[in-house]
Amino acid sequence: MSPDELERHLRGMGAERYHNLHPFHRMLHGGTATPGQVRAWALNRYYYQAIIPIKDAVILSRIADPEIRRIWRQRIVDHDGEAPGEGGIARWLNLCEQLGLNRDYVVSTEGLLPATRYACDAYVNYVRDNPVLAAIASSLTELFAPDIHKERIAGFLQHYDFANDVTLAYFRKRLDEAPRDVRFGLAWVKENARTVEQQRQVIHALSFKLDMLWAQLDALHQAYVTPGMIPPGAYVPE
Numbered sequence: 556m557s558p559d560e561l562e563r564h565l566r567g568m569g570a571e572r573y574h575n576l577h578p579f580h581r582m583l584h585g586g587t588a589t590p591g592q593v594r595a596w597a598l599n600r601y602y603y604q605a606i607i608p609i610k611d612a613v614i615l616s617r618i619a620d621p622e623i624r625r626i627w628r629q630r631i632v633d634h635d636g637e638a639p640g641e642g643g644i645a646r647w648l649n650l651c652e653q654l655g656l657n658r659d660y661v662v663s664t665e666g667l668l669p670a671t672r673y674a675c676d677a678y679v680n681y682v683r684d685n686p687v688l689a690a691i692a693s694s695l696t697e698l699f700a701p702d703i704h705k706e707r708i709a710g711f712l713q714h715y716d717f718a719n720d721v722t723l724a725y726f727r728k729r730l731d732e733a734p735r736d737v738r739f740g741l742a743w744v745k746e747n748a749r750t751v752e753q754q755r756q757v758i759h760a761l762s763f764k765l766d767m768l769w770a771q772l773d774a775l776h777q778a779y780v781t782p783g784m785i786p787p788g789a790y791v792p793e
């Protein structure tokens with residue numbers, strides 16, 4: 556495939572399989588999620604937020620070129636901030652608090668669904684155990700993230716009382732950050748995936764990541780939509 560054909564292929568995968576299509580997201584964005592379901596989503600999604608800078612630190616540790624490291628390290632700053640109270644994780648915790656969750660309980664990850672932990676940990680393992688090309692390519696679901704963030708902002712504003720500048724701050728900020736990240740990631744992948752084997756690695760990485768995001772929503776749907784299916788120890792909506 557030419558680099559542009561590879562990009563078309565990757566975009567096609569997202570159009571078919573990105574987690575915006577998942578019934579749990581359709582419920583969340585469409586305004587029919589209960590307060591307990593919204594809280595369960597935010598609490599579980601916190602773990603994804605928490606592992607993103609860890610997986611980026613793993614990737615950073617594997618990049619030999621200081622130029623690329625300088626670009627990649629911005630991702631860690633975006634999530635961790637430059638000071639306490641700043642950055643994406645802090646914004647996510649503000650969202651959790653405004654939804655009525657206890658901040659310490661969220662951070663403890665005690666109420667997490669087992670499958671959320673398995674899925675997110677698998678992402679860290681993936682970028683550690685696979686070629687750097689695959690590790691970088693696994694972030695390319697961010698090609699599709701701005702659209703889901705826009706859909707979420709609009710859906711929250713339309714349907715839920717909790718939508719305000721604090722609860723939407725995380726998603727609004729990502730609308731600037733994600734396109735910048737993915738511009739670099741996509742260009743780098745197109746430049747570096749030239750052989751059939753390299754392109755296969757890139758496709759595998761995106762496929763893994765799409766599954767890993769989808770699996771998190773399957774777990775939420777199973778536990779918080781189907782009655783009687785909350786695993787022992789996991790968060791129970793009041």
Ligand SMILES: O=C(O)c1cc(C(=O)O)c2c(n1)C(=O)C(=O)c1cc(C(=O)O)[nH]c1-2
Pocket residue numbers: 607693694695696697699700703704729768
């Ligand atoms: O709300 C979402 O649906 C969503 C999805 C994704 C993604 O596609 O992995 C990310 C984000 N948000 C996000 O906010 C974010 O910071 C992020 C970083 C990454 C990554 O793989 O490095 N994905 C995502």
